[in-house]
Amino acid sequence: MKNEGLDPQLVSAALMSASGIYAxxxxxxxxxxxxxxxxxxxxxxxxxxxxxxxxxxxxxVQGGNA
Structure with a gap:
């Protein structure tokens, strides 16, 4: 989505809102x-x-799941 020009913070906020509503x-x-x-x-x-x-x-990051 970021590569499509969407602001990552906006996407994150939308996902958190959806999750909060569902919870x-x-x-x-x-x-x-x-x-x-x-x-x-x-x-x-x-x-x-x-x-x-x-x-x-x-x-x-540490290579534990490589």
Whole structure:
């Protein structure tokens, strides 16, 4: 997408928005919203996922998955 001239930050924001909307829907349905503890749980899930991705990327950079 970057090579097509799209701003990577815009694409990232759009993907995060879509994911946040879906995370809310999956827990609260179309008519609901997350309470503070629900938001905290989603944030913790995103954090664990991002930490996992970063660990894998570091292995790749260091030649661990060549």
């Amino acid at each position: 809310t829907f999956s827990v609260a349905g179309n008519a609901g919203a997350l309470n503070d503890t629900g938001v905290d749980k989603v944030v913790a899930t995103y954090r664990r996922n991002l930490e996992h991705i970063q660990a894998q990327k570091k292995k790749e």
